[in-house]
Amino acid sequence: MSMTTPAGWYPDPGNPAVEHWWDGTAWTGHTRPAGTGAPTTVMAAPPPARRTGRLLAVVAAGVAALAVTATAAVVLGFGEDPPPDARNSPAPPPGTSSATAPAPAPPAASPSEDPSVVVDQLNGITLPVLDGWEEPEFGTGNLPTVATVAADPCPAASSRSCRRGSVSSLTATATGTADPRAIALGDIAEAADRAFEEDGLGVRPHGGIRSHEVVAERSTVVAGRTGHLVRWRVTTHQGPGGYVQSLVFPSSLGSESPVIVRFVLSAGPGAPPPSVMDDITRGIRPIGSSTGGGVGSSIGP
Structure with a gap:
């Protein structure tokens, strides 16, 4: 039969x-x-x-x-x-053979499977993972985050480790405006506090902020959208301090809700230079894009 x-x-x-x-x-x-x-x-x-x-x-x-x-x-x-x-392979179904039925090419990796980026599905962007950086197992408040692999003992809490750099993205909410410049100017102080002041456990790893200086403020294009950045040099009570930046631009999704990308860098030995913020900005892409449509190019002083 x-x-x-x-x-x-x-x-x-x-x-x-x-x-x-x-x-x-x-x-x-x-x-x-x-x-x-x-x-x-x-x-x-x-x-x-x-x-x-x-x-x-x-x-x-x-x-x-x-x-x-x-x-x-x-x-x-x-x-x-x-x-x-x-001897260790099943016979192919009728009409096929291992010689005439080669396996199809594997599908291209989706953004979420690409180790070179971290995907922010909510805001429709990907953050680049540079050499020496990684997606940490535990991010900042469950936000899409990339961070340096290298870390140092925190200046005021040596039993804890402080990464030399991190970048996280989130959606701007309750800002009362959609203007990227206004949102960036309003967000930078909170970004600095979260990076160098008291953390969620009530610890001040850097002893708190002593002062800050604005070192950059300008319009920029991110993921094909015109945005704005504000960058501070922060001096802390203990340790070398560092840099913090708020970058704001409209999302390419839906209602184009403003996206905030927060950058934090240590100013200590071995930490990435501030210019890496510009490198990461240039690498931010809309999901599914390989070029970003002019990502990160400056359009203003």
């Missing part, structure tokens, strides 16, 4: 780490990592060219140690050994 191979997930002969979906008549473009589903046992009729009285059976089995894996053995007729590359 003739039997056909039923629809199901089958290991890719060219890449055992990937499974492909067979719809009962042909391979589809759907893939998934191997071992994510239950194993499938398949009984299939041999291809027409192989009808010489030999029996073809494909058996898949296995549940082992908290992981489910699918394995298959091909048994060819009496007195004939299977080729080495088929």
Whole structure:
């Protein structure tokens, strides 16, 4: 009696780490990592060219140690050994073979899977992850954040570590205005307090702010949108102090709500120079964009 191979997930002969979906008549473009589903046992009729009285059976089995894996053995007729590359691979469904059905190219990584960026889905942007930076396991208030890998003991709380730099993005709320300059001027003091004053646990890692100096204020284009930045040099009661910047621009999404990107850099030895703020600004992109549409180019003094 003739039997056909039923629809199901089958290991890719060219890449055992990937499974492909067979719809009962042909391979589809759907893939998934191997071992994510239950194993499938398949009984299939041999291809027409192989009808010489030999029996073809494909058996898949296995549940082992908290992981489910699918394995298959091909048994060819009496007195004939299977080729080495088929001994640990299931026979392909009718009409296909490992030589004529190469695995499709893997899909391109989505922004959330790209290690070179951190995605802010809410505001429709990505933040670049520069060399020596990373997406920390615990961000700032659960905000999309990139930070330096390097850290130093905090000047006023040496049992704790202070990153040499960090950048976080958030949506501006309750500002009463959509003007990027007004929002940046209003946000910079709060950004400085969060970076160098008392933290959420009531600790002042830098001993608090002693004074500040405005070192930059200008219009700029970010992710294809005209925005504004304000940058302070902050002097703290303990330690080298540092830099803080509020960058504000309209989102490219929906109602174009203003986006705030806050930068914090230490001024201590080994810390990134203030110019890295401009590098990161140039690297901010709308989600799905590779160019940013003139990202970070200055349009004013």
